[in-house]
Amino acid sequence: MSLVTDSPVHSSSSDDFAAFLDASLDSGSSEETEDSDQLETQRVKRRKVDKMENIEELQDPTSLPPSLEQTAEASMKKDVCTHPGSFGEMCILCGQRLDADSGVTFGYIHKGLRLENDEIVRLRNTDMKNLLRHKKLYLVLDLDHTLLNSTQLIHMSPQEEYLKSQTDSLQDVSKGSLFMLSFMHMMTKLRPFVRAFLKEASELFEMYIYTMGDRAYALEMAKLLDPQREYFSSRVISRDDGTHRHQKGLDVVLGQESAVLILDDTENAWTKHKDNLILMERYHFFASSCHQFGFNCKSLSELKNDESETDGALVTILKVLKRVHGMFFDELEGNLVDRDVRQVLKTIRKEVLKGCKLVFSRVFPTGFQADNHLLWKMAEGLGATCLKELDPSVTHVVSTDAGTEKSRWAVKHKKFLVHPQWIEAANYLWQKQPEENFIVNQTKNP
Numbered sequence: 001m002s003l004v005t006d007s008p009v010h011s012s013s014s015d016d017f018a019a020f021l022d023a024s025l026d027s028g029s030s031e032e033t034e035d036s037d038q039l040e041t042q043r044v045k046r047r048k049v050d051k052m053e054n055i056e057e058l059q060d061p062t063s064l065p066p067s068l069e070q071t072a073e074a075s076m077k078k079d080v081c082t083h084p085g086s087f088g089e090m091c092i093l094c095g096q097r098l099d100a101d102s103g104v105t106f107g108y109i110h111k112g113l114r115l116e117n118d119e120i121v122r123l124r125n126t127d128m129k130n131l132l133r134h135k136k137l138y139l140v141l142d143l144d145h146t147l148l149n150s151t152q153l154i155h156m157s158p159q160e161e162y163l164k165s166q167t168d169s170l171q172d173v174s175k176g177s178l179f180m181l182s183f184m185h186m187m188t189k190l191r192p193f194v195r196a197f198l199k200e201a202s203e204l205f206e207m208y209i210y211t212m213g214d215r216a217y218a219l220e221m222a223k224l225l226d227p228q229r230e231y232f233s234s235r236v237i238s239r240d241d242g243t244h245r246h247q248k249g250l251d252v253v254l255g256q257e258s259a260v261l262i263l264d265d266t267e268n269a270w271t272k273h274k275d276n277l278i279l280m281e282r283y284h285f286f287a288s289s290c291h292q293f294g295f296n297c298k299s300l301s302e303l304k305n306d307e308s309e310t311d312g313a314l315v316t317i318l319k320v321l322k323r324v325h326g327m328f329f330d331e332l333e334g335n336l337v338d339r340d341v342r343q344v345l346k347t348i349r350k351e352v353l354k355g356c357k358l359v360f361s362r363v364f365p366t367g368f369q370a371d372n373h374l375l376w377k378m379a380e381g382l383g384a385t386c387l388k389e390l391d392p393s394v395t396h397v398v399s400t401d402a403g404t405e406k407s408r409w410a411v412k413h414k415k416f417l418v419h420p421q422w423i424e425a426a427n428y429l430w431q432k433q434p435e436e437n438f439i440v441n442q443t444k445n446p
Contacts, residue, residue, distance in 0.1 A: 081093050081094035081096065082118075082119075083096065083098055083116060084115065084116055084118075084119035084122075085103065085113065085114055085115040085116060085119055086098045086103070086113075086114045087110070087112050087113055087114075088112045092113075102114075102116060102117075103115050103116040103117060103119075103120075104117070104120060104243065104251055104252060105241070105243075105252075106241075106252060106254075107240070107241050108215075108234065108235070108236055108237050108238070108241045108252070109234050110234075120254070123254055124254060124255060124256050125256070127254060127255065128255070128256040128259055128337065129337065131206060131255075131259070132259075132336045132337065135204075135325075135329050136204060136205055136206055137204065137205050137206075137259045137260070137261060137324075137325060137328065137341060138205060138206050138207075138208070138253065138255035138256075138259055138260040138261065139201060139204075139205035139206070139207045139208070139260075139261050139262075139263065139321070140207075140208045140210050140250070140253060140260060140261070140262045140263070140264075141207060141208065141209055141210065141263050141264075142210060142211060142262075142263060142264035142265060142266070142269075142280070143209060143211040143213065143218070143221050144211065144212075144213065144265075145265040145266075145280070145282040145283050145284070145289065146191075146263060146264060146265050146280045146282075146283065147190070147191055147194050147221075147225060147283075147314075148188055148189060148190045148191055148194070148221065148224070148225070148283070149188070149189050149191070149283050149284065149285040149286055149289050150186055150187065150188040150189075150217075150221075150286075151186065151187055151286035151287075151288045151289065152185055152186055152288070153185050153186060153187060154185070155286075155287075155288040156187070156286070156287070156288070157287040157288075157299075157302060159287070159298075159301075159302040160286065160287060160299075160301050160302060162304075163178065163187065163301060164180065164187075166178060167179055167180040167187070172227075173223065173224050173227050174195070174227050174228075176190075177189060177190040177192075177194075178190075179224060181220060184216075184217070184220065187286070188221065188224060189285040189286065189301070190224065190225070191283045191285075191307065191312070191313070191314055192306055192307045192308065192309040192312050192314070193307075193309050193310075193312055193314040193315050193318075194225065194314060195225075197314045197315075197317075197318050198225065198226065198231050199231075200318060201318065201321060202230070202231045204321065204322065204325045205261070205321070205325075206235075206255070207231055207232055207235065208232065208235040208236075208237060208253055208255075209221070209222055209225075209232055209235065209236045209237060210237040210248055210253075210262075210264075211237070211238055211239070212238075212239045212246075212248070212269065213238060213239065214238055214239060214240055215238040215240045215241070217238070218236050218237070218238040219236060222236045237252055237253070246269075247269060247270075247271065247272075248264075248269045248270055248273075249270075249272060249273070250272075250273055250276070257273070257276065257342075258339070258340040258341060258342065259341055260273075260276050260341065261276060261278060261321065261324065261341060261345070262276045262277045262278065263277075263278050263280055263317065264277060264278075264279070264280060265279070265280040265281070265282045265283075267279055275342040275345065275346070276341070276342055276345070278317060278320060278321075278345070279427065279428065280313065280317065280428075281313045281428040281429075283307065283313070284299055284300060285299060285300045285301050285306070286299055286301055287299040287301065287302055313428070316428075316429055316430065317430075319430075320348070320430045323348055324341065324344050324345060324348060327344050327347070327348065328341055328344050332344070346381075348430070349381055349382055349383070349430070350381070350382065350383035351383055352382040352383055352426050352427075352430060352431060352432055353379060353382040353383045353384035353423075353426060353432055354383035354384075355383075355395070356379075356383070356384040356385070356395050356396055356432075357384070357385045357386075357387060357393050357394050357395045357396070358379055358384050358385070358386050358387065358394070358395070358396045358397075358398055358423075359386075359387050359388070359389070359390055359394050359396075359397050359398070359406060360375075360376070360386070360397075360398045360399070361397055361398070361399035361401070361404045361405075361406035361407055362399055362400050362401045362404050363375065363398055363399060363400060363420055364376075370386075370388060371386065371388075375398075375420055375423055375424075378423055378424070378427050379398075379423050381427075382423070382426055382427060384423075390406060390409055392413075394410075394415060395415060395416060396410075396415065396416040396417075396418055396422075396435070397409070397410035397415060397416070397417050397418075398418055398419070398420055398422070398423065399417065399418075399419070399420075399440050400419065400420065400440065401440065401441075401442060402417065402440045402441055402442040403442040407440060416435045417439075417440050418435050418438045418439075418440065419438040419439070419440050421438055422435065422437075422438035425438070
């Protein structure tokens with residue numbers, strides 16, 4: 001889409017921005033390949049000409065879309081520019097030097113690109129309408145422990161050495177899942193089903209990568225996941241592109257929050273957007289990943305095992321995404337632009353443990369206010385009713401010890417006695433799990 005008109009069909013905001021800037025600045029790509037001398041020459045020229053000449057220089061009538069030409073002409077006639085954004089501290093329309101502290105930087109779209117808040121709002125509104133016409137929403141995807149798992153070579157355990165002889169070729173990554181990136185001293189394993197996941201999800205969503213890794217790592221992982229650049233294009237966001245340290249935010253995503261779903265294994269990374277988040281079960285293929293999160297167990301690679309290609313985490317989540325998409329477009333009433341994917345997500349989640357009434361026993365620390373505990377809130381978010389005292393309506397007692405009074409009551413009255421992991425599993429898998437798989441053992445006194 002141009003900076004000042006509606007987006008064309010089948011075009012995303014970020015893609016069209018990159019195309020526009022490439023044309024107007026005669027750059028080769030959005031991956032920091034501009035020739036610095038040429039760029040500096042362009043800047044010097046802009047400082048020397050008046051507004052009319054600046055607009056003419058930024059435009060190339062043979063390459064820019066007619067809509068942008070018309071906008072520039074209108075700007076010249078009015079002798080006013082709204083300064084929708086800047087590139088290298090200069091307005092992308094008129095060339096005037098702007099305040100570098102205003103707006104938001106979108107360096108992942110094009111190095112040096114900064115957009116003003118009003119323009120961001122306008123672009124989001126326009127792109128939202130375009131996406132909804134094609135029955136699509138936005139999907140922001142984390143990398144590590146969500147779509148793949150990486151490890152530094154020096155951190156590989158002796159039991160993982162066999163992997164070095166089983167890596168796939170980097171010449172055609174579309175056919176492999178385990179890659180040795182020697183130039184980064186790293187090995188990466190793609191999560192089972194990830195290629196089918198991306199293919200099917202791309203038909204329903206405009207997708208972004210958003211990782212807390214640096215930009216070089218993000219781009220290399222994008223090459224492994226999307227070698228033909230058919231899913232993400234320039235929509236690859238790294239920690240270098242965020243506006244808050246150690247946090248991820250939708251302020252750098254050109255999509256309306258009401259239409260954005262997030263898939264990530266770390267809830268705390270999205271403190272401002274938890275209602276958009278689908279929490280992902282972590283993928284621990286390498287031993288270093290288990291150690292990172294304090295697990296004293298063998299990794300999948302050490303066990304010479306892996307997640308199921310047909311019944312793994314990504315298979316489950318794809319079903320959830322399809323359910324959310326279907327409800328958003330086909331089951332809700334009212335105007336499409338007024339619908340909110342966050343409400344859809346809440347509705348579907350509350351169906352998981354609907355009808356279950358829970359009492360907790362020896363789960364929360366002594367003196368802790370139970371209804372403030374993460375597990376209590378998780379259960380309520382899944383549709384369960386949580387009680388502090390036993391009564392005949394209780395269906396489940398959640399405990400870590402079968403010997404407590406409440407646990408014995410559950411057995412006596414033929415209620416379900418389940419481990420807290422029963423709730424956590426339902427949270428990750430988005431469906432109620434068989435209670436018999438979460439048996440509670442009696443704690444032995446020392």
